[in-house]
Amino acid sequence: QAKKDAGPNLSDGVVKIGVLTDLSGLYSDLAGAGSILAAKMAIEDFQAQEKGRAFKIELVSADHQNKGDVASNKAREWFERDQVDMITDLVTTSTALAVMPVAKEKNRITMVSGAAATLITGKNCTDTNVHYTYDTYALANGTGKAVVKQGGDSWFFLTADYAFGHALEKDTTAVVLANGGKVLGSVRHPFPGTDFSSFLLKAQASGAKVIGLANAGTDTTNSIKQAAEFGITPKQSLAGLLMFITDIHSLGLKATQGMYLTEGFYWDINDETRTWSKRFFEKHRRMPTMVQAGVYSSTMHYLRAVKAAGTDEAKAVMAKMKSTPVNDFFAKNAKIRDDGRLVHDFYLLQVKKPEESKTPWDYYHVRQVIPAAEAVMPVAQSECPLLKK
Amino acid sequence: MNADTELLRVTGLHAFYGDSHILHGMDFVVNRGEVVTLLGRNGAGRTTTLRAILGLTGTRSGSIMVNGRETIAMATHDIAHLGIGYCPEERGIFSALSAEENLLLPPAVASGGMTLAEIYTMFPNLQERRNSPGMRLSGGEQQMLAIARILRTGAKLLLLDEISEGLAPVIVQMLAGVIRELKSRGYTIVIVEQNFRFAAPLADRHYVIEHGRIVETVTMNELAAKMDRLHLLLGI
Amino acid sequence: MSDDTILETRDLVKEFKGFVAVNGVNLRVKRGSIHALIGPNGAGKTTCFNLLTKFLEPTRGSIRFNGIDITRERPAEIARRGIIRSFQISAVFPHLSVLENVRIGLQRRLGTSFHFWKPEKSLEQLNDRAMALLESVDLAPFADSITVELPYGRKRALEIATTLALDPELMLLDEPTQGMGHEDVGRVVELIRKVSAGRTIMMVEHNLNVVADLSHTITVLARGAVLAEGPYAEVAKNPQVLEAYVGVAD
Amino acid sequence: MFEFLGITPQALYSQLLVGLINGSFYAVLSLGLAVIFGMLNIINFAHGAQYMMGAFIAWMGLTQLGGWLGDSTLQINYWAMLLIAPLLTAAIGIAIERTMLSRLYKLDHLYGLLLTFGLALIIEGLFRYFYGVSGQPYEIPEVLQGALNLGFMFLPKYRAWVIVASLSVCFATWYMIERTKLGSYLRAGTENPRLVQAFGINVPLMITLTYGFGVALAAFAGVLAAPIFTVSPLMGADLIIVVFAVVVIGGMGSILGSIVTGLGLGLIEGLTKVFYSEASAVVIFVIMVIVLLVRPAGLFGRER
Amino acid sequence: MVTHRAALGFAALLIAGLAAPQFGIYPTFLMKCWCFALFACAFNLLIGYAGLLSFGHAAFFGAAGYIAGHAIKVWGWSPECGLLAATAFAAALGWLFGSLAIRRAGIYFAMITLALAQMTYFAWIQLKFTGGEDGLQGVPRGEMFGMIDLTDNMNLYYVVFAIFLAGFFLIYRTVHSPFGQVLKSIRENEPRALSLGYDVARYKLLAFVLSAALSGLAGATKTLVFQLASLTDAHWHTSGEVVLMTLLGGLGTVFGPVVGAFVVIGLQNQLADKVGSWVQVIMGAIFVACVLAFRRGIVGELMALMHRIGLRRV
Numbered sequence A: 001q002a003k004k005d006a007g008p009n010l011s012d013g014v015v016k017i018g019v020l021t022d023l024s025g026l027y028s029d030l031a032g033a034g035s036i037l038a039a040k041m042a043i044e045d046f047q048a049q050e051k052g053r054a055f056k057i058e059l060v061s062a063d064h065q066n067k068g069d070v071a072s073n074k075a076r077e078w079f080e081r082d083q084v085d086m087i088t089d090l091v092t093t094s095t096a097l098a099v100m101p102v103a104k105e106k107n108r109i110t111m112v113s114g115a116a117a118t119l120i121t122g123k124n125c126t127d128t129n130v131h132y133t134y135d136t137y138a139l140a141n142g143t144g145k146a147v148v149k150q151g152g153d154s155w156f157f158l159t160a161d162y163a164f165g166h167a168l169e170k171d172t173t174a175v176v177l178a179n180g181g182k183v184l185g186s187v188r189h190p191f192p193g194t195d196f197s198s199f200l201l202k203a204q205a206s207g208a209k210v211i212g213l214a215n216a217g218t219d220t221t222n223s224i225k226q227a228a229e230f231g232i233t234p235k236q237s238l239a240g241l242l243m244f245i246t247d248i249h250s251l252g253l254k255a256t257q258g259m260y261l262t263e264g265f266y267w268d269i270n271d272e273t274r275t276w277s278k279r280f281f282e283k284h285r286r287m288p289t290m291v292q293a294g295v296y297s298s299t300m301h302y303l304r305a306v307k308a309a310g311t312d313e314a315k316a317v318m319a320k321m322k323s324t325p326v327n328d329f330f331a332k333n334a335k336i337r338d339d340g341r342l343v344h345d346f347y348l349l350q351v352k353k354p355e356e357s358k359t360p361w362d363y364y365h366v367r368q369v370i371p372a373a374e375a376v377m378p379v380a381q382s383e384c385p386l387l388k389k
Numbered sequence B: 001m002n003a004d005t006e007l008l009r010v011t012g013l014h015a016f017y018g019d020s021h022i023l024h025g026m027d028f029v030v031n032r033g034e035v036v037t038l039l040g041r042n043g044a045g046r047t048t049t050l051r052a053i054l055g056l057t058g059t060r061s062g063s064i065m066v067n068g069r070e071t072i073a074m075a076t077h078d079i080a081h082l083g084i085g086y087c088p089e090e091r092g093i094f095s096a097l098s099a100e101e102n103l104l105l106p107p108a109v110a111s112g113g114m115t116l117a118e119i120y121t122m123f124p125n126l127q128e129r130r131n132s133p134g135m136r137l138s139g140g141e142q143q144m145l146a147i148a149r150i151l152r153t154g155a156k157l158l159l160l161d162e163i164s165e166g167l168a169p170v171i172v173q174m175l176a177g178v179i180r181e182l183k184s185r186g187y188t189i190v191i192v193e194q195n196f197r198f199a200a201p202l203a204d205r206h207y208v209i210e211h212g213r214i215v216e217t218v219t220m221n222e223l224a225a226k227m228d229r230l231h232l233l234l235g236i
Numbered sequence C: 001m002s003d004d005t006i007l008e009t010r011d012l013v014k015e016f017k018g019f020v021a022v023n024g025v026n027l028r029v030k031r032g033s034i035h036a037l038i039g040p041n042g043a044g045k046t047t048c049f050n051l052l053t054k055f056l057e058p059t060r061g062s063i064r065f066n067g068i069d070i071t072r073e074r075p076a077e078i079a080r081r082g083i084i085r086s087f088q089i090s091a092v093f094p095h096l097s098v099l100e101n102v103r104i105g106l107q108r109r110l111g112t113s114f115h116f117w118k119p120e121k122s123l124e125q126l127n128d129r130a131m132a133l134l135e136s137v138d139l140a141p142f143a144d145s146i147t148v149e150l151p152y153g154r155k156r157a158l159e160i161a162t163t164l165a166l167d168p169e170l171m172l173l174d175e176p177t178q179g180m181g182h183e184d185v186g187r188v189v190e191l192i193r194k195v196s197a198g199r200t201i202m203m204v205e206h207n208l209n210v211v212a213d214l215s216h217t218i219t220v221l222a223r224g225a226v227l228a229e230g231p232y233a234e235v236a237k238n239p240q241v242l243e244a245y246v247g248v249a250d
Numbered sequence D: 001m002f003e004f005l006g007i008t009p010q011a012l013y014s015q016l017l018v019g020l021i022n023g024s025f026y027a028v029l030s031l032g033l034a035v036i037f038g039m040l041n042i043i044n045f046a047h048g049a050q051y052m053m054g055a056f057i058a059w060m061g062l063t064q065l066g067g068w069l070g071d072s073t074l075q076i077n078y079w080a081m082l083l084i085a086p087l088l089t090a091a092i093g094i095a096i097e098r099t100m101l102s103r104l105y106k107l108d109h110l111y112g113l114l115l116t117f118g119l120a121l122i123i124e125g126l127f128r129y130f131y132g133v134s135g136q137p138y139e140i141p142e143v144l145q146g147a148l149n150l151g152f153m154f155l156p157k158y159r160a161w162v163i164v165a166s167l168s169v170c171f172a173t174w175y176m177i178e179r180t181k182l183g184s185y186l187r188a189g190t191e192n193p194r195l196v197q198a199f200g201i202n203v204p205l206m207i208t209l210t211y212g213f214g215v216a217l218a219a220f221a222g223v224l225a226a227p228i229f230t231v232s233p234l235m236g237a238d239l240i241i242v243v244f245a246v247v248v249i250g251g252m253g254s255i256l257g258s259i260v261t262g263l264g265l266g267l268i269e270g271l272t273k274v275f276y277s278e279a280s281a282v283v284i285f286v287i288m289v290i291v292l293l294v295r296p297a298g299l300f301g302r303e304r
Numbered sequence E: 001m002v003t004h005r006a007a008l009g010f011a012a013l014l015i016a017g018l019a020a021p022q023f024g025i026y027p028t029f030l031m032k033c034w035c036f037a038l039f040a041c042a043f044n045l046l047i048g049y050a051g052l053l054s055f056g057h058a059a060f061f062g063a064a065g066y067i068a069g070h071a072i073k074v075w076g077w078s079p080e081c082g083l084l085a086a087t088a089f090a091a092a093l094g095w096l097f098g099s100l101a102i103r104r105a106g107i108y109f110a111m112i113t114l115a116l117a118q119m120t121y122f123a124w125i126q127l128k129f130t131g132g133e134d135g136l137q138g139v140p141r142g143e144m145f146g147m148i149d150l151t152d153n154m155n156l157y158y159v160v161f162a163i164f165l166a167g168f169f170l171i172y173r174t175v176h177s178p179f180g181q182v183l184k185s186i187r188e189n190e191p192r193a194l195s196l197g198y199d200v201a202r203y204k205l206l207a208f209v210l211s212a213a214l215s216g217l218a219g220a221t222k223t224l225v226f227q228l229a230s231l232t233d234a235h236w237h238t239s240g241e242v243v244l245m246t247l248l249g250g251l252g253t254v255f256g257p258v259v260g261a262f263v264v265i266g267l268q269n270q271l272a273d274k275v276g277s278w279v280q281v282i283m284g285a286i287f288v289a290c291v292l293a294f295r296r297g298i299v300g301e302l303m304a305l306m307h308r309i310g311l312r313r314v
């Protein structure tokens, strides 16, 4: 029973938000049910702030199984049949890339939090999309630069042999070279892989100081474990180019201590992040990942924009979202660029030693706050046609 | 008759393959040291009788006493251990095994089986082809192997199904000799045959089967007298 | 090669890993005759059949059919030349109807066997011919039955009908009466005699009555080589044959 | 010092050794498949899932059992698990064989493949539901931590143990099947179980135990794998396809073939990783196609 | 009698297909179902009538998807040309696979097709134009024959349905053709067919190529519907799914695969959001149930039931 008189001019009387995420696959820990929870919290908080007077909001969610076709199929169904207005999360690049053109065609909004590729705001950018949380450039850039500065100036890459791994390697190589380091070589491993020892031996033979892990998920965790087994670490150090707090959690601090990594969010930055994260933890029994925090923040930002624009029409809402800066526990004064990139601060983190960790999920030293302008890919490098007006 | 003289007693045996009822109450007895044949036309149920004795058909009911033990409810492999050797109609040579492996396959179920050397003297073809895979043997060689295989096990009750099939006349003659020899050693033998000329001189008794029942019993002495009846029943 | 020789082999040899199963066999089969191949078990009869139909590759030697060298041809080609074999165990298409079984044999000569776009109806033109063939082996009443349900003897008859459908010049029968009851044996013998009109038949058979009854020429194989050849009366008296095959009558 | 295509001999040796380690996993897994295929004529699609179960049981015993029973000191260590996990998995396998597979022997063998495919989906799905897919850590047992200095490389002790353990198991299996009467019973039992039973052998029991044994081999490999590969519900799913290829190359059902081919392909795959790592995922399939072109029955298979 | 029943089935299928979207059933879902139904029918041609279980059929389905996607998106071909090119490619791939695989039968055949499919799967990951694991997105639907606007969902629906019908009819025809007869005889007794002069390998190969081509057509059509080609379609799980559809619907029945495809896709659609990873478990359970309890599949069991009732009446 939406109070239509008080609320904005909505197409079908409700604002429908879809969380399209990985509920059963490799990334269900870092997004999945936690992302749905985050979106739900955002809706509840928004309704509470508006004292329920704003408009009716519905939440739907589905598992995209990390498959582009499943995601596009579901999105199409949501848009065409269920009048969903906005889809968030989209964990892998393939799902994001598959859903974005559908959304554009149907004039709806996507707010990607889970996917990583810079393609999303690059060649494949759309004007109905926001890439909210992080991308490979930001992570590679943050970690790459920091590690070279710490003296890790010769690199060897262990790269997952698929588009995403290649992109990660390319981005990081650029950063390493730009900061005066050198790249001694790289090896491509099949994706997904199980045994990395051959590749690690090659990395070892290269004599590089740093082995950059341009892979994700279990590939990364397996590489880290096996590097320790073959005595490669700590003689050479590893740099995880795409890692989440859940990876550290499953590997344990013993295996990961000392590693550098970059994230767009960490629960233990300040009181605001802690307060929100504690609330999240109460319900989920796990601390939020940056993806989940991003889902909350993006949903909230979207709802506020709908309210402000007085409509759920995508172009108008998009314009509102771009003109209003994000200001919450997740990001401060962050703005959405024309290519859809949310420009916000990132954190360079180092994994604590086991003895330094006092409470569960107390995993990182925050080594540096990477200012927004430095963290994301400069407009000049972007291939997004929307930026070239 | 009592359990000392009779080795096999079948009473009221019914057997089925799925829904089809094949044996309709068979009754017959085989005494120790006897050679008995089961005669009948194609499809009369002779093979089924042998298979039923070993529990290889579908459901069966009635009674089968082997050596004084009721076997109708026993598992096939336990029945075999009562001392039965079976040579199936389709020979059942294992193609994955060599001839000699085939020969050595059946485990001994009693003492006193023939030795490998004895068997090879009996069937020189097999010795020559011993390392050849079972399925590569010629039709007749397979037949010889199927018989030879059970002579090793010490089984004293042999169920032989159409053993003269596909063999050269000279080998058939030799087989007749083998059966006489076995009989003289005290073996008990049930033969299923089409080749009446082969079976007739060997057997102490003939049972004629029709539609899953014994319709006629002919002892060796009665053979000449009942020849006409046999002609009628078997179309010989 | 004279015109009345339909099939001729020269020094046909087949070795299996050092074992010589067929050893220099020279066969000469007269057109229109029934030619029996007999011999002790393991003599190489089935192997010979397999060589003639190219189910096995000869190690050496040549095969000529109607004066043409067919030693290098593939089984299907041989069949298309008109040499059709039967198997030691019955070979029918169990889940097709009896009529369809025969039609498979007839169908090849329509030349439409690869035509996946033609309706099945296009095969119905063959039904009359198929029925006639079934008639000739007394199977007409069973035309619509599913083949598995036939008794053994009738399956053999059906197999012969299917073979006849190809109108083979040369039929190779491997132990056609094996496993049959006495009546069936008689029926098959009659059948073979009937269909032998106008074609050549080669057969392997252990039932000497059948051999004596049917064949014009007999070749006796032993240990892969020809031991004797000639009409039954002659061969049956050959002492070597008696010893190796027939045995001494008791 | 000579170099071969830019690789020093030391590096080459170490890569070969690493290839051998993977090869021994392939060998144990394909051996299990070969045993099951050779004897039951069933392609055990659930083999990967059973491998995964072995690893999971080991992990549960070490880290979960205490929690379940309310006594956190209660643990079953790696060594005990090398025995317990295969036995437990085999027990499950036996239950599967008794209740399901045994009904299929009379049918086309393809049904066995389809059934085990379904089972694999179920097992993997259940584990995914309960444990997620991101994987569980499992520590290398104390005594096997650290590495041996071989001069040309540091060989982790655990990997050395993997080679020793799997080769011994392979050899023992080979001996049992090829050098004792058991082998011919099994092979004959595949072909004509009723007849073998008529010879006095308890064939159903033998088949059940054989399936159990094949499954146990998979679980054994799973326990071996637990400390070096993350324990995850998906660990067997893709591996199994590679192992199928190994079995096909070796010649299906050939015991010796599966062992030798498993080791050999591990080596070849290792070398591919060194010289052209992009191809390492396909090299086995390429070899498979080549082998099949030349020898349709596989390297050690019998032509039928 | 048989043709009578088949005609009835055809009519029902036609009416259901034409009417379904009018009853508010979501057309994109239906289109997906038709694509998989065609795929399953093509697969059934091979297993049901030639007795060959291919466990690598996703290779054709997926490959054609990529070819169609690339031709339409990058080369700017019209949809019908894209579909044709993709079908032709699948046929060629089928010829290649077939020539290798038909040298063996039974389980060996299944394994070899699986491995070959796996090889192509890795090729798709490596090749640049497929977009690797990201897939090939944004394939324009364009205009069919320059006149039917496919961006309209309803137009597209009827085009897809027409494609399905054409494929379905071709398969039906093939099964009931002189060629189909020979195929059946080969399945029944291969040495005998050979001895009758049929070049068995060539018949099997033609069946394989036909099946591959039609699977390709199905995959290409799916790309057109979803405007996307992805690795999923080429993955061996998809090969497994099509086996499931066919088995569930009824191996070797004309309509079985269609029913199976609808049930499986429908279930996946219904369950995916509600039960998450249980979908896999449920699919597995269906597999097991089919193999153990009703091997004739839905349509097969129905036909058996009708047969029984019919017998009783007579």
Ligand SMILES: Nc1ncnc2c1ncn2[C@@H]1O[C@H](COP(=O)(O)OP(=O)(O)OP(=O)(O)O)[C@@H](O)[C@H]1O
Residues within 6 Å of the ligand: B017, B018, B020, B022, B040, B041, B042, B043, B044, B045, B046, B047, B048, B049, B089, C152, C179, C181
């Ligand atoms: N596995 C089976 N399933 C169903 N029916 C069978 C089966 N085996 C045999 N029969 C049927 O049982 C009947 C008796 O068969 P059996 O094999 O006992 O005959 P037989 O007297 O040995 O004759 P022969 O071996 O000469 O054909 C036949 O009608 C046959 O069709």
Ligand SMILES: Nc1ncnc2c1ncn2[C@@H]1O[C@H](COP(=O)(O)OP(=O)(O)OP(=O)(O)O)[C@@H](O)[C@H]1O
Residues within 6 Å of the ligand: B129, B132, B136, B137, B138, B139, B140, B141, B166, C016, C019, C020, C021, C039, C040, C041, C042, C043, C044, C045, C046, C047, C048
């Ligand atoms: N493929 C093969 N590999 C090895 N040896 C074989 C092969 N085929 C046949 N042989 C051997 O060749 C010999 C001849 O076999 P063949 O089958 O031709 O005999 P046959 O004359 O038909 O005998 P029978 O009358 O017993 O059927 C036999 O000793 C057999 O073991």
Ligand SMILES: [Mg+2]
Residues within 6 Å of the ligand: B046, B047, B048, B089, B161
């Ligand atoms: Mg019989």
Ligand SMILES: [Mg+2]
Residues within 6 Å of the ligand: B138, B139, B140, C045, C046, C047, C088
């Ligand atoms: Mg022979």
